[in-house]
Amino acid sequence: MRRNGRCVVFDRILIANRGEIACRVIRTAKRLGIGTVAVFSDADAQAPHVRMANEAVRLGPAPARESYLLIDRLVEACRRTGVQAVHPGYGFLSENAHFADALEAAGIAFIGPPADAIRAMGSKSQAKALMAEAGVPLVPGYHGQEQDPDFLAAEAEKIGYPLLIKASAGGGGKGMRRVDGSAEFADALAGCKREAAASFGDEHVLIERFVTRPRHIEMQVFADAHGNAVHLFERDCSVQRRHQKVIEEAPAPFMPDSLRAAMGKAATDAARAIGYRGAGTVEFIAETAEDGAPADFFFMEMNTRLQVEHPVTEAITGQDLVEWQLRVAAGDPLPLRQEAISVTGHAVEARLYAEDADGGFLPATGRLDRLRFPEGRPGLRIDSGVVEGDSVTVHYDPMIAKLIAHGADRDRALARLADALEATEVSGLVTNREFLSRLVRHPAFAAARLDTGFIEKHADDLIHPAGAAVPEVALALAALGEIVGRAEASGRAAAAGGDPWSPWALSTGWRLNDTSFNDLHYDTGAGEVRVRCRYRADGSYSLDLPGGTMEARAERRPDGRLAVELDGIKRTVFVAVGMESVTVVDGAETHRIHRIDRLAAAGIDETDDGxxxxxxxxxxxxxxxxxxxxxxxxxxxxxxxxxxxxxxxxxxxxxxxxxxxxxxxxxxxxxxxxxxxxxx
Incomplete structure (x- = not known):
């Protein structure tokens, strides 16, 4: 280790993770002059974090259990590269006490809390017992060791319905079920235990009362080895699907100063109670009052790592939390005392996922044929671990990027985030971009009427069910994208051929003594639609759509987007034409429209629906x-x-x-x- 100014830093660290968090840590390390070593699986051999690091070590095949979760291989990678410390990121082994122990045994610093603190908080039941001793308020429930199904069912009756069954070793919504009545309890318990065993290797569960109008509010805490502990204010993570966060913001809307102070004290008391060191997040569930403000709060769990949503805290405090982690792990005291930490403005983060929000939020896989962000805008930060051309696979979390907007107040931050989402272009797979755009512009979200059931409550506004009609403008844009693409391909083929002026090189539907046209067929989910494109001598088009005719012009811009004019209205859109579908990105709206190729379909048998x-x-x-x-x-x-x-x-x-x-x-x-x- 060496000194950087008045502080101690490492010379060389290894990042035992992938994706955007690995990129994030590497950027901070480079700014501090720290050498970096990345690790990767076969699926990530060309990933951005691998290219950014000074060195990279292969761990194994794509599945995490054969690469990123192998402690022995990670310790060996440390030995081979001579690193002094390991940053675990989040996920994978970030909250694994055995990993922290193995690094300590090898003489390598773990950029995280002591292994005993991880163990203490790794079991939800043990954590709640410790928090009760520290005077931190708890949700009524059963947190004991007895796991007999009949006993747990009896405890559930005492607590009362609705309730939550939660994996004791869990997190991220895995191994969690809401149960509304005794008839559902047995199946829900079995499902929780099975999912908990598969995800965490521990089927132990606990049962808690379900708070009917809950806000999910968490406190960012930091502690050092010198007895100091501070909080860096709260984040509101109430907007969730399947108990996983979608939107995070800081500070929490309508947060009374008295409640903020009480929650901050409870969070730092929790950290001190377990001898914590480094970055951590104490998560609370808060009852929501009639005016939307959080009221009573209860301890849920403590995440003994950096959180995915840490950028909103960095935005409002002006602090680099990864730098804090590195300095504290190297033995320095905390950079600031509590009274020196303040809030400036408001920040909101949206998680862009490869998932079908309109189809039950099922995860999606595929290649990112196009991925463009509006980078460089004031108050906007993009954290991503993939680039255009990469693939989202089944092996890892399907998050593509985080878009973080900061403004002088909540309204300005939301406006910046909404504009950034509309300017983001993704094609090649299904994403939740359109869903996020609807969400951040929803009146109830703008008014901060938040609780963890927000998405379900406003599903009719936020989710467009399968089979919903495709707007005719979207059909027109899809057709124009195909027509322009055909013309470009035809021009390339003609230029490469022996007779560039041959009529057979034309893609304009040329017919002898007849109007030139092409018919394009689409399956909108509500039935097949034909769009006839008629070619005009001046280079414009006439599009025959089910609802009438549109006059159109379109040309390709240097950035790959289309400059389009439809019935006298100009717009710039992105249209990606694939083998089976056309993706239209038009502002906040994204439409994936299935193409019907009559010639290709002629040889395909009908599939059995049984x-x-x-x-x-x-x-x-x-x-x-x-x-x-x-x-x-x-x-x-x-x-x-x-x-x-x-x-x-x-x-x-x-x-x-x-x-x-x-x-x-x-x-x-x-x-x-x-x-x-x-x-x-």
Whole structure:
């Protein structure tokens, strides 16, 4: 280690993670003059964090259990590269006490809390017992060791419904179920235990009262080895789907100063109670009053690592939390005392995911054919671990990027975030960009009427169900994208051929003694639609759509977008034409419209609808039926795990199982038949 000014820093560190957090740590380390070593799996061999680091070490194949989760290989990578410390990022081994122990045994600093603190907070039950001793308020519930299902069912009756079953070793919404009545309890308990065992290797659960109008508010805390502990104010993470955060902001709207002070004291008391060191987050659930303000609060858990949403705290405090981590791990005291930490403005973060928000938030995979952000705007920060051309795979979390906007107040921060989302262009796979745009512009969100049920409460406004009509403007833009693309391809082919003026090189639907036109066919989800594009002598087009005719012009800009004029209205859009679909990105709206190729479709047989197919690639974790078994509509047939979440496959109708195609532990591809039914 060496001194950088008055502070001690490491000479060389290893980042035991991937994606945007690895890139984030490398940037701060470089600013401090610290050498960096990245690690990677085969899936990440060309990833940005690998290219950014001074050195990179291969860990193994793509699955995390064969690469990023292998402690021995990470310690060996440290030994081979001569690093002094390891930053764990978040996820993977960031809260693994065995990893911290292994590094200490090897004489390598862990840029995180002591292993005993990780153990103390790693068990939700143990954590709650410690917090009770420290005087931190707890949600009423059962946090003991007894795990007999009948005993837990009896405890649930004492607590009362609705309630939550939660994996004791869990986090991120995994191994968590809301239960509204005793009839649901047994199935929910079994599902929680199964998911907890698969995700954390520990099926122990706890039960808590469900707070009916909860706000999820968390405190960023920091402690050093010299007995100092501070908080860097709160974040509101109430807007969630499947108990996972979608939008985070700081400070929390309508937060009374008295409650902020009480929550900050409880958070720092919690850190001191376990001898904490480094960055941590103490998460609270708060009852919401009629005016929208948080009222009573209860301890939920402590995350013993840096959080995904840490940039909003950095934005309002002006502090680099990764730099704080590095300095504290090197033995320095905290850079600031509590009274020197203040808030400036407001910050909001949106998580851009590869997922189908309109299809139940199922994760998506695929290649990022286009990925463009409005970088360089005032008050805007983009954190991403992928670039255009990379792929989102089934092996890791499907987050593409975080967009963080900061402004003088909440309204300005939200406006900046909304504009940034509309200016972001993604194609090649399904994302939640359009959903996020709807969310941040929703009147209830703008008014900060928040609780953890916000998305469900406003689902009609935020989620467009499958089969919703595609606007005719979107159909027109899709057709123009295809027509311009064909013209460009035709021009390239003609230039490369022997006769560039041949009429056979034209893509304008040329016909002898007739008007030139092309017919394009699309499946909108509500039926097939034909768009006829008629070519005009002046280079414009006339588009025949189901609702009438539009006059159009379109030309490609140098940045790949289309400058379009439709019925006299000009706009600039991005249109990506794929083999099976056209993606139209038009401001806040994204439309993926299925293409129908009449020639290609002529040789394809109709598929049998007597089967259930995988909605995404994943692994089978449970099978509840066998061939010959009669089932009722809605019955749970199989459980599929994808991107660390469980998805139950249910019977769409009454019937008899003909065949179960996959067994527990087997992997399935998107669209593969899982279960077939007997005819009739």
């Amino acid at each position: 089967k259930l197919v995988a909605p995404m690639p994943g692994k089978v974790t449970a099978v509840h039926v066998a061939a010959g078994e009669a089932v009722s509509a809605g019955a749970a047939l199989m459980v599929l795990e994808a991107m660390k979440m469980e998805h139950t496959i249910r019977a769409p109708k009454d019937g008899t199982i003909a065949a179960v195609r996959f067994a527990v532990g087997e992997s399935v591809a998107d669209g593969e038949a899982l279960i077939t039914f007997e005819d009739g």
